[in-house]
Amino acid sequence: MSVALDPVLLHHIVNTLGWPDLRPLQRAAVAPLTAGDDALLLAPTAGGKTEAAIFPILTRMATEGWTGPSVLYLCPLKALLNNLEPRLERYADWIGRRVALWHGDVTAGKRRAILAARPDILLTTPESLESMLVSVNVDHRAFFSGLRAVIVDEVHAFAGDDRGWHLLAVLERLTHLVGSPLQRVGLSATVGNPGQLLDWLQGAGAGQRPATVVAPDLPVTATPRVPPGDIELDYVGSLPNAAKIIAALHAGEKRLVFCEARQTVEQLGQLLRGHGITTFLSHASLSTDERRRSETAFAEARDCVIVSTSTLELGIDVGDLDRVIQIDSPATVASFLQRLGRTGRRADTVRNCLFLTVRGESLVQAAALLHLWGSGWVEPVTPTPEPRHIVAQQLMALCLQEHRVGDQLWPEWWNGLAPFDRGAEPIARHLAGQGYLDNDGGMYFIGPEAEKRFGRRHFMDMTAVFLGPPEFTVFVGRDELGRIDPCLLTEEVPGPRRLLLAGRSWQVTYIDWKRRRCFVEPTESGGKARWTAGGFAGTGFELTRATREVLLGADPPVKLTRRAMDQLATQQEKLSSVVHPGGTVVLRADNHDLRWWTWAGFRANATLAATLSEVVDPAQRFDDRYIRLREDLTPASWRALTADAADRLCLPEVSTKALDGLKFSAALPERLAVATLAARLADLTGAARILAEPARFVAVR
Structure with a gap:
């Protein structure tokens, strides 16, 4: 193996890991990373990105005599850090270096030990990193004085929201503290704009430091081709039907089922257990211990199912999977690629995913997403505007x-x-x-x-950039089970109050309202699950337009069951009057309801509704697909109004009540806080594209 890595590392890669050679990504990353370049390493899930980053960085550490902590390894999830720790400990130990873990679940005693005997590599989250910077117990100047490099795992998960701005700001403060640039290495799954993502990760150093996108496993071809994979799309009509199919298929195999909501995870978990299937659950409202038990048990089992939200979408290792099953459709192509990449890791297997859609609308959305995937399109990762x-x-x-x-x-x-x-x-x-x-x-x-x-709590509230919902913690005896929405404890119910959590029913025995705690005991059935959804961003422009293409007859390049084909034909017939290949449709129904079917996505429609407020229904009613217009609108007045609309696009109006969901908005002048939310709700480019299309007025009798 001829690569410029530390000789001791090479010895262990060959003799301890038994690798005859490095993967293409790992080999391609050696030169730029050992030279000190900033880099973005792109590969599908399980593509060896961690080793591609850490082997060259350990080589620099050994060659240049770095003293610790000299490397930060940042992840978006504590569970991902926990999963990585033993692997990175093993690699660092080969050259006599140490790794330590620092996040909210690490005990005070372990933190004191880390401060006293500084490790070479610190695994942490951006929030915990900032907690160290502001803590009176950490001499941050001394502790971080040897810092040389930062590895950001799943960097795309940061870049698209406010955690990304927080990450960049903290890294710049660390750079100023150290007094010299830090090498920045991002690890990411496939994204639509890798060069821009790397520029973003470089922060103030963009354009000033050498930077390389390393992606040999993702060649760019002039002609898009359907990516490899065994993908099937089915329509099953209900969640109980989905549970029956999962229980009947793939006996003896390990299956990972993704759902789009915690409530669906709980309901499906209970249904599968009712079919006698060994089932585990994972979602953000389960306690850390409960999730860890589920993920560990699943990783060690064979004939079983784990049902999860996107918590298992990132690189947490849950063992060797046979199947991925998707209930309805994920929100993005990038998310689907992450989930698909969970399978096909063995040499004798291929990547696979079975879509089980329970509603006609979700079948169409899944078909639209697979249509985009088949064309080779992936969402660009863009920072949130005006933070x-x-x-x-x-x-x-x-x-x-x-x-x-x-x-x-x-x-x-x-x-x-x-x-x-x-x-x-x-x-x-x-x-x-x-x-x-x-x-x-x-x-x-x-x-x-x-x-x-x-x-409060020594300014801990200042290190997290999101507002969490006010949930109650559920205990079984002294053991924490998870968290629930308060509405389950306040709504009127006949008889005993029962919850559904961790796939099982529980009866409430006591509620501590002051401390937001709820105590339960097991019961046979009758539990309910519910969580309040976060801020609604709606479906994006490209995916909504792809939905229109599917309704116009575009076929996703995957297997469709007979049920899926029949239901897709039903949906195409049902919505045939609101799609047209020549442009948008303004449809007047027989009840005089007038809707402009743009198929532009929520944010573009919000922008169009604000721009054309004179003729939009006073209630500003719109969704991803249409905008409701005033009933007295005529084609002539419409043409006059929209003739110059693209030149005067407006930001959507925002209620001051919405500021409650924007943490730290109270520390801003109200006008600036409102302007921030308005910019995030707008899609000026999408709105302009819709206005450039002809609009066809149609009346349905």
């Missing part, structure tokens, strides 16, 4: 970290990275004016309003 609330959070966090910061010098901590640069001065002045920051002698420090709003 002003994260700027406010970072200014307060920096004052916690440094205690006092010059009111003209604070932008230096982000090395010129927008929007944390001089352009954020109005936000800084607002924070000082409202008491979130105090100013004395030209120095900012934490003010009384910040302590009042975010000071």
Whole structure:
């Protein structure tokens, strides 16, 4: 094996792991990473990305004599860190180096040991990293003085939301603290814009440091081809029918079933157990211990099923899978690729996924997603626009970290990275004016309003950029089972109050309202599961347009069962009047209801509704597919109104009540908080594309 890795590492790769050679991604990553380049490593799930990153970084560590902690390994999930720790410990130990884990579940004793005997590689989350920076128990200057490189696993999971801005801001503060650039290495599944994602990961160093996208396993071809895989699309009509099919198929095999909601996971888990299937569950509202028990038991079993939300979509190892089954459709092609990549890891198997759709609409959406997948399209990962609330959070966090910061010098901590640069001065002045920051002698420090709003638990509320729903923790005796929505405890019910959690029914015995705790005991049946959904982003432009293409007759390049073909034909006939190959449709129904069927996605329709507010129904009613218009609209007035609409697109209107879901929005002027939400609800490009198409007026009698 001829590659420029540390000789001791090479010895163990060949003799301990028994690898005759590196994979193409791993071989291609050696040169740029050992040279110190920033890089984005792209490969499907189980493509060897972790080794592709860590072997060259360990080589640099050994060759250049780094002292720890010299490497941060960041993940979006604690469970992924837990899963990676033993593997990275093994690799580091080959060259006499140490690995440590630091996140919210790590005990205080273990943290003190880490601070006393600093490891070479620290596995953590961005939130826990910032907690270290602001903690009075961590000498962050001394602890991070040897930092040289950062590996960000599942980087695409960060980049598309506010956790990405938080990650970048914390990395810039660390760079300023260390006084020299940090090598940044991102690991990602397939994305539609790898070059832009790497630029984003580089932060303030973009365009100034060498950067390489490493993706030899994902060749770019001029002609799109259907990716390999055994994919089947079925229509089963109900969740009980889906459970019957899962129970009857693939006996003796290990199956991973993905659902789009925690409630569906719980219901399907109970149904499968009713069929005598060994079933495990995983979702975000189960306790850490409960999920770990399920994932460990599943990894060690054979003839069984694990039912999960997207929590098992990322690279957590659950053993050697035989089958992936999808209930209804994931929201993105990228998500489907992650799930598909869970299978086909053995040499004698192929990647596979069986879609079991329970509604006609979800069948059409699944067909649309597979149509996009077959064309080789994957969503680009784009940062959320205008993260002003994260700027406010970072200014307060920096004052916690440094205690006092010059009111003209604070932008230096982000090395010129927008929007944390001089352009954020109005936000800084607002924070000082409202008491979130105090100013004395030209120095900012934490003010009384910040302590009042975010000071609980030693300012732990300030390190997380999302607001979590107010859930109750469920206990069986002293053991934590998981969390539930409070509505299950407040709604009126006849007889005993029963819950469905971890795939089993429980009867409530006591509720501690003050501490948000609920105590239960097992019962035979009758439990209910429910969680309040988060903010609704709707379906995107491309997927909604692909839905229109399917309704117009496009076939996904996969196997369709007879049931699926029949139901798809039913849906195409049902919606034939609202799709047309020549453009959009304005349909007047016999009840005078007038709808503009754009098939543009939620955000583009929100933008169009705001721009054409004169003729949109006063209630601003729209969804992913259509916008409801005023009944008195005529074709002539429509043409006059839309003639210049693309030149005057408006951001959607946002209710101030919606600000409750934007953490740290209280630390912003209300107009800026509203502008942030409006920018995130808009799709100006999609709206302009729709306005460029002809609109056909149709009346249904």
